[in-house]
Amino acid sequence: MTCGNSLIKSYLRRIVLTLRGRPFAVLRVEEVYKLPDRREFADAVFGTPERNGEVVRRGFDEKHPGWLIYRSLKPLAVAGKVAIVNPPRFREPYGRFWLPPAESRKLIEARGWRVVVAHQTRNVPHVGHEVFMKRALFVAGGGRPGDAVLVNAVIGARRLGDFVDEAILEGHEALALGGYFAGGRHVVSFVLWDMRYGSLLESILHGVIRQNMGATHHMFGRDHANVGDFFDPYAVHVLWTRGLPSYGVDKPPHEVDKGLRIRPVLLGEFAYCPKCGEWTYLGGPGEGPLCGHEVERVSGSLLRGVLLEGLRPPSVVMRPEVYDVVVKWWRVHGHPFVTVKYLRAKEEALEVL
Amino acid sequence: MRRIALYLDEGRLARLRGTPFERLVRPMFGGGLYMLVLELDDALGELVLRRFPSARVDARGFVEDLPASFRRALFEELVAGGDVKAAVLAALERASEEEEVPPP
Secondary structure, X not given: OEEOOHHHHHHOOEEEEEEOXXXXXXXXXXXXXXXXXXXXXXXXXXXXXXXXOOOEOOOOOOOOHHHHHHHOOOOEEEEEEEEEOOOOOEOOOHHHHOOOHHHHHHHHHHHOOOOEEEEEEOOOOOHXXXXXXXXXXXXXXXXXXXXXXXXXXXXXXXXOOOEOHHHHXXXXXXXHHOOOOOOOOEEEEEEEOOOOOOOHHHHHHHHHHHHHOOOOEEEEOOOOOOOOOOEOOOHHXXXXXXXXHHHOEOOOOOOOOOOOOOEEEEOOEEEEEOOOOEEEEEEOOOOOOOOOOOOEOOOHHHHHHHHHOOOOOOOOOOOHHHHHHHHHHHHHHOOOEOXXXXXXXXXXXXXXX | OEEEEEEEOHHXXXXXOOOOOHHHEEEEHHHOEEEEEEEEOHHHHHHHHHHOOOOEEOOOOEEEOOOHHHHHHHHHHHXXXXXXXXXXXXXXXXXXXXXXXXXX
16 A cells, blocks of 8 residues: 555645535545555455454455455545534434534533443344443443443444344434433434444444543444454454454554553343343353353344244343334334335435435 | 244244144243244255345354245245255245335
8 A cells, every 4th residue: 555645645635525415524635545456455454364363264255345345445545634514414313313522522521421331233222232231331330330321323334134223223212211221321322334344443443433422431242343254253352352463453452552542341242041030141252151041142133033023022132112113113114124125215315414 | 054043922833833843942031932943954054045135144153134024934834844944945935035024
């Protein structure tokens, strides 16, 4: 990758970025890069089993959406400071969840919160997610619950079969409205971003975004920003525990010089124990449930299967208020999950006015 | 080996009674729902994964995010009798990645 092509730079001083055909932001060009062969570039970014064997399980290919984005990039990349000239206005229900970084920090300061844990999501919450958030509050608070969970949903390119965006946002909101989090200590927001599913790499970006929003901690669980079986399910934990020299990060991102201030909360899975009648910590590889019974792992995919069978998930796995939100948006879109029809409608309407 | 789970309430469970698949049913969430677990050889599992763009293998190792039409056709094939492979192949024939599913 070459940087600083002065001829290109002299022509590209400012770039106007548009949204729905109207000026949205201005990029002041500070750096220009000519990208090498994009396949090599994508491998250099995401890694290879040979070079990054501690976390990369198999070679990346076109089935990985993020690798495909990098492989398909144009040959020129520019970088610089971005100034928003026309802040976006969002359609409902997005509008009430839009919390730009400065406003988020103002909210946190106004409420006097000292320990705020960010939760990244692309899912309608099941009770396992709720337990995860509550447990992370305790971990971040050092044995006493922290002040709040800042849910930050990623809204952007969607995969067929995902929950629709509106249900993700309102589903999380339903946890607070239903009283499962008290006193406004559960805030739902979103960020516009097309997931790269870069696992450990994307976790650094998530740390930056949520630190900018004022969060003090970030929870990372199994398969964070992960898809398929390219990365180890706990690659993010490796990065935030001891660093990954093979990616040029010798220490965890919050321990390197001028690194992030946000602290990680690294947790494994939670599972439902039918004998105990409650959720228990299952942990990660080599760990077992806290209780001595046979527990049931619950995945978002499992719940989507239950819903598609026309069945109502029991309240021990999905709060009834959350289920009602899913059905509400099911009626609107004719399907509870992302379909080609939904994608087409989103392309035409977008989230912004 | 790949696995597919069909989810059942009491009504659907009753329709499986007396079939060879009844013994494959296990309770979920303390008996709130039931799950019929089907084991597919690798080739059949890959066929299902390739057939539906939304299909994926979840953290438990199950093939999930399958269309409702496939799930329902598979259940009906199993109730009608026959083995798992034949039922899966027949359901693949009948199913499509639907744009609409009636809400409950």
